[in-house]
Amino acid sequence: MTTFKLLATAAMGLESIVANEVKELGYETQTENGKVFFEGNERDIAKTNLWLRTADRVKIIAGEFNAYTFDELFERTKEIEWEKFLPVDAEFPVQGKSVKSTLHSVPNCQSIVKKAIVERLKKAYHRNSFLDETGPRFKIEVSILKDKVQLSIDTSGAGLHKRGYRLDQGEAPLKETLAAALVKLSRWTPDRPFVDPFCGSGTIAIEAAMIGQNLAPGYNRDFDSEEWPWIGQKIWDEVREEAEELANYDQPLNILGTDIDHRMLTIAEENAREAGFADLIQFEQRQVKDFTTTEENGVVVGNPPYGERLGEIEIIEEMIADMGRVFAKHPTWSIYMLSSMGRFETLYGQPATKKRKLFNGFIRTDLFQFWGERSKNK
Template sequence: MTKVTLIATATMGLEALVAREVKSLGYEDVEVENGKVTFTADISAIPRTNLWLRTADRVKLQIGQFKAYSFDELFEKTKSLPWAEFIPVHAEFPVIGKSVKSKLFSVSDCQAIVKKAVVEAMKKRYKRGWFDENGPLYRIEVALHKDVATLTIDTSGTGLHKRGYRYLHNEAPLKETLAAAMIMLTTWKADRPLVDPFCGSGTIPIEAAMIGQNIAPGFNREFVSEEWHWIGKDNWNIARQEVEDLAQYDKPLDILGSDIDHRSVELSKNNAMEAGFADLISFKQMQVKDFTSSKDYGVMIGNPPYGERLMERPEVEQMYKDMGKMCEKLETWSIYMLTSHEGFESLFGRKASKKRKLYNGNLKVDYYQFFGPRPPKNK
């Protein structure tokens, strides 16, 4: 088993970012499709991508892909795949599924057929008629799209957005993967100030601190594939040592999170402490219109209230206007705001330099980017 095919799944709109991250880890054979980035690599890529990918949802091991127009075809082609090369005799191997625009639209039937086919393949290899399934977890997925079945095993376990630092959050938390993407889509560098005036549970400032100090997002959590014998403890140890070697724990950063709600500020402080950034990130209770700074070439990133509820809309729209006036004073700053409000630019008072379609959960949003001047090279 020299090479494996891996799929890094992505929220719609973030595929290019995920592909960029995969390539930055040294993997070149990269194919980008809606919702996923597929690439081939050696086994050591499983620990490395799980530890390092900031914007991917999870990493899956592709076992096979084929056309399937009937249940018989799905069964026979699944059965012919090399399941026993990956799944040990005592493994637990549940099957989940999904089907989009395919003749085989009954997900429950597809799951049952795939499960039966995998069992039959393993019976042949292990010469036994029953599997206890009391060992390591290998969660299989059958995904049908336009009659093409993709069979994968999840290597991540809990989704990659679960970094391990956010035990508490507010009512509408921003996913860590989206927060990281918002930062990576800006011009921010670790030597420039960064401010989040709507910090909520502190996700953007904490993700920025990890990016600024080159700390792998998975450094503080576990992954289901750590128990897989064929990857080996050595590969995981080497990957975790790389994480330690590349981290820049002493790099100074200038990051501020603020919020009008004092409870959010306390929540952010607690989460920053869990992440190990209590002394690195500042938090302050403040309305966005009251923010001022004498610093130059800063970057402001925010996920403000959207005004989705009618009763909140007038208040939110006034806040956008106030924020626009405040930002006029930040002449050298770059501003980045995520919202679903289609009138944001007119309320803010200027047209965005660039606008990018993203998804916050199932809600389609725009990422408004207002580019400030580039800092001089000696800055």
Template sequence: MTKITLIATAPMGLEAIVSREVKNLGYTDVRVDNGRIEFDADPTAIARCNLWLRTADRVQVKMGEFKATTFEELFEGVKALNWPDWISQDAEFPVDGKSQKSQLSSVPACQSIVKKAVVEKLKEAYHVDWFDERGPLYRIQVSLLKDIATITLDTSGVGLHKRGYRQLSAQAPIKETLAAALVDLSRWGPHRPFIDPFCGSGTIPIEAAMIGRNIAPGLNRDFTAQHWPMVPQRAWDLARQEARDLAKFDLPLEIIGSDIDAEVLSLANYHIQKAKLGDAIKLKNLPVARMKFDQPYGVIVSNPPYGERLGELKDVERAYKELGNLTRLNDTLSVFVLTSNERFEHTYGKKADKKRKLFNGRIECNLYQYLGKLPPRKPRETTEQQETLS
């Protein structure tokens, strides 16, 4: 089957996680750059990557890349690409664009040139002068960086953070992709308790449950490329069947989400039920000061309020202090807190073992990591006996 180049776009700071996800799907020729991970695969990878990538923003087909300092170079470079192999005669093909540090700085002009070039190529292929554009959607993007034009086709449609379970919004929600990245960075596994003491509308506990049960994040949504002849329906059917076969829908999990706001917890409960994870996540309406963190080898992952609103800072920092006082009583507990509050370590009462800069939307944050003792490993002999019995 024909090899193509795919790009998994990644939020700043998460490139290494997205790269690891791509490799875990079996794609080995991986190149990492700022904000994107490139890899070569056959077209069926479009289905598998859209279904499985938890922390990527979207999956794109890289149609071509070339230098373009003039509109003529841009036009000829785009026209030389193999558009008829992908875009059908009845297709809709809008063009998006962006430009940074490039001579071709007018994005609307670049979009217009790309559109004209694609139309000319398709006219030659289909021997028509007009395209109704009422068929499948092929969203083209022209991205110019330092005079290099990268031309892509978006396969995802709406961003991959849209899993399908979150239909109601709480104040300042965290994206599902970032929530999944926080769980990934915590190295939590389904054999350990998981707690989010500031769970809000439930995104972090839901993403943890999906990871714990190995549920593909895109299993219950649609993608633009499902309607493309280049990716046959059988590829999507096989990818979804693979995802269902690998999921552990009934695996017992100990996941707790808590919040002081009863109203936002009702949203969390709605989202949990929508994700069909009601048996995996327990919700509590408690302030941090009334919680107990006595679970052995538990993992806390949370995105608490940052205290950026007027009058909120004192309450937020008090909650940070209470969290620190309680978690220090359990040296097997690992704590991962994402916040933009630069006084977090001071109010929590302890310097983090590790810090990692991440962005929650446009807000620059730190992930403060406190590493507790790890669970004891099972003796090799016991593990081998269990494997023999199974």
């Protein structure tokens, strides 16, 4: 087994949650903006891809160096032992980004890195002609920040938010990774009731169910690195078998998703069925102001509509006020709402216990947290 420098990428604001996940899997971490670094071998690449709920991707850091000229970029890239990663028939598209750097032309940087890798591989594999690139895919990224170059190989393929259960979605879907982060931030445990009153296509409820039964989020999907010859199918099979043993399918769950749109509820039910939770998650057509329960110590996690047009904003403001009134009747419940509405607390009728800045895509939002009182029965 080889030890690699690995990188779990994170959406803005989720770095600490991703870092905690990586630590829970047994690794030491270092965190920068949008990046959580750790070390691991081939098996760890498979394990983190399968288990990380809130990370975007897992990458291998192939090389890091400073470059101020295209010649430097070419030569330093060529020095890296790419043949340790890429077989002779590897498909290796190169993507790039450059921020506050001398080498600011991204197309030129991508082209030079590609050419340098080709030259290295042709020499390593004793090839005079071109490389046909008909084999497994190794997506390479050249990232330059303040003249420091980082060359990485994406082990995930499709982003880790693509769990494989979402057959359809609404107009403004919440990424599965962010939905999982909201559930984790709520500190919900599967012995407590869980409600999403704006469930849409069911993503938050499904992510809660996956957490509640300790199901690996990547269990039912493929990854680019599954095709890499130096990792091998045996490792992937072992990691999946281990995930299957850790799953707690017998864990009872009390999860409810509600929405006013019956079309979205149909989509949510289909997605839950695809995820294997058809009998475990309830979906009902209901407005948030009609919420009622006799249970205690529950958790509400939701992403209410943001609204862009004037008429919509007024309706949403009224809905937030309704929410504050109805949840005030259930003081043992904890409420977690992701909203871009600056006046949320005023409309809700009480200050949040805690606020956390998060980004839903490019939209700046806050997670407003209203912690419930513990009931005397618990």
